[in-house]
Each structure stands twice: as C-alpha cells, then as structure tokens.
Amino acid sequence: MVNVGIVIFGTFFMTGLGLQEFDFRTDYGRNRQEWPVPYRRFDHRPKPDPYCRALYTFCPTGLPDGTIPTMKDSDTIQVFRLQAPVWEFKYGDLLGKFDIMHDAIGFRSTLTGRNYTMEWYELFQLGNCTFPHLRPELSAPFWCNHGAACFYEGIDDLHWKQYGTLEKVAEITGTQFNKMSEWVKQDNETGIYYETWTVQADPSPNTTVWFESYDCSKFVHRTYRKLADMGVTLKSTLQTNYTRIFLYSGQPSFLGNDTTIFGDGGVKSLASDIRSFFHSFQPHQSIKDFLLSLLEVYDRVVLEKSFYLYYNFEYWHLPMKPPYIRVTYEEIPLP
C-alpha cells in the first residue's frame, strides 16, 4: 500500500476559492440518500461526442459490434485471470512505488484450441475519465469518460506473464460461456462510463462507502460473480490483489448536474468554483502525468479539505479528511 501523502511532489499554487460561500449541507431533498450511491445504468449506450478523440483506437482487434463468438454447448472453456502493470509504472523512482495494474480475463476453447481476451477500459484513456476538459465555449466542464468492454481473439502470454499474472482460475461449459456473453453485451450497453475513484469515510475495512469505482477490475469482478452465480467454482493459488484509488471524506452533498449548476438559473458562484477546481487538473497525455496530477490533487485537498466528484453525470461535494487520497493494491478474494 502506498500513501500518496508521503510523497509531496513539487509545489502547488493555490487561488482563493471561497468554498465557505456555499452551504454544502443542503442536500436538495436527497437526505434519505442510499450509500454507496448506485452507479447509474442507461437503457442504451450513446455515441461519444466527436470532441473526444482517442490517443489509441479502442479495441482495434475486436470483431465488429463487439461480437463474441458462440461456443459449442459441449465445449470446455478454460478461464484465466490476467493482470499486468500499466507499463509506464515500471520506470522511475516515484512511479515504481505504485502497483497500478490492469486486469482482464482470458478464455480458451478446448475444442478449437483458440483463445480470447476480454477486458473493460477507457475509450479515451485514464486522464480523460478522471479530469474534464474546460472548453471556453461551454460553461460546464466537458467529460470524455466513456469506458467499455472489448473482446478479441488471442492471449498475449508474454505480456501478462512477464511482470504480472496469467493463471487458470476455472473451467466452464460452452453453455455457460454463451450465457456469460449475453450478460457482457447487456452490461456493456448499460454501464457506459468509467469512474476512477472509490470514496469512503476512512481506510478501515467496515467503513461507509460513499461511491464505488467503475473500472477494469470492477468488470472482472462482475464477470467472476456472474460465473459463480451460474455455479462455476473459481480458484486461485495466488493472492488476488487489485489496484484501487481512494478518496476519504465525510458525508458527501449532492450539488446538481450540468443543467442545474451551469445552466440559466444555476448558482453562478458554485459553477465558477467547480471550473476553477478542475482548472488545474486537465486530462493529461501520459499515465505519468496522471500520477503527478494525483499528487497535486493531494496537495490541494489537504489545504482546502474539499473535492468535487463527478458521478452519474452529476456533481457532489466531498468534505475531505485525512488520509485524503491513497492508492492501494489490496486483496479482493474470488467469489
């Protein structure tokens, strides 16, 4: 576990934000809020805005429309747990201290010998899912935060094994695989955006979780859960650790959405405060810059004890408290 707080990197200059102007205890009628706030599902996946452009094409080797091949009912499919570091983290003093991992699932058909990789990730890279763009022509911050599932033929053994994990964790029937594919399509259509942060009251295991992240490892866990619900037994001989990026805060307050905050009749001072908050944290090109941004966020929340979270396409205010931010690599057992 790495506490970002121990590494204060550089100096961050602040502007007076006057956060005290707002009464964040007002919860706009949401005082019987359910925690964690349920991740919003959509009835279909909208096309991303053309403003958002990927640095790397999403799912370049997947079949058109995300088609997942149908397996013969009588087939036996091996299931692999795949994990590898996001490569930039292998370099450099500071970066080497973080276990920032990417997770995926592999499948191999016994009948055909063909194998496949399934993963869920950002359409426009991690920085774009964590911080918005401030566009001069728009009053609301603009998010390129879509994430989606990608299924493609092949498993790159070397990539996963070299610094990570490639381990068989289960065997399923062709019927179970096909059922799982149906669910993946559904999940992919209805869960459309990536969420980097897990927000909770403190670091203890039984604490209140305010918001759950929605990322590659959450997709892997949902898939394992789905298989377990079908009666599949999952087993690993290794410790199954996953990367999580935490914010710690008191009870969050609901603020509103693009229309109610940034539209006509919105609270102008709140709108400008949110813009000013994100001004320093524009999406960055590299994972390294992303990490440096995390450290800047840390400096800032320690000073201001305040964070604006975008969740379900709505804004929340987080009254931040120690230890503020942490990146952990903790065990989450298989179901």
Ligand SMILES: *[C@@H]1O[C@H](CO)[C@@H](O)[C@H](O)[C@H]1NC(C)=O
């Ligand atoms: C983020 O989005 C912007 C705007 O679409 C794009 O130019 C950039 O390549 C994306 N990715 C990264 C890593 O910044």
Ligand SMILES: *[C@@H]1O[C@H](CO)[C@@H](O)[C@H](O)[C@H]1NC(C)=O
């Ligand atoms: C998930 O949605 C994305 C974005 O529309 C699409 O490119 C991808 O093929 C879909 N994946 C699956 C497995 O359906």
Ligand SMILES: *[C@@H]1O[C@H](CO)[C@@H](O)[C@H](O)[C@H]1NC(C)=O
């Ligand atoms: C997947 O298939 C490729 C190509 O046949 C092979 O090199 C690789 O070892 C296979 N990996 C697994 C885990 O089955």
Ligand SMILES: *[C@@H]1O[C@H](CO)[C@@H](O)[C@H](O)[C@H]1NC(C)=O
């Ligand atoms: C967390 O809850 C579990 C089950 O209620 C309990 O056994 C455990 O002692 C609790 N742990 C802490 C640190 O409070």
Ligand SMILES: *[C@@H]1O[C@H](CO)[C@@H](O)[C@H](O)[C@H]1NC(C)=O
């Ligand atoms: C924002 O919230 C209001 C009130 O709940 C709602 O009428 C409006 O459609 C929402 N706007 C967006 C962009 O979701």
Ligand SMILES: *[C@@H]1O[C@H](CO)[C@@H](O)[C@H](O)[C@H]1NC(C)=O
């Ligand atoms: C994996 O997680 C466990 C428990 O959460 C922890 O004790 C262990 O140090 C972690 N392993 C690594 C390599 O960080």
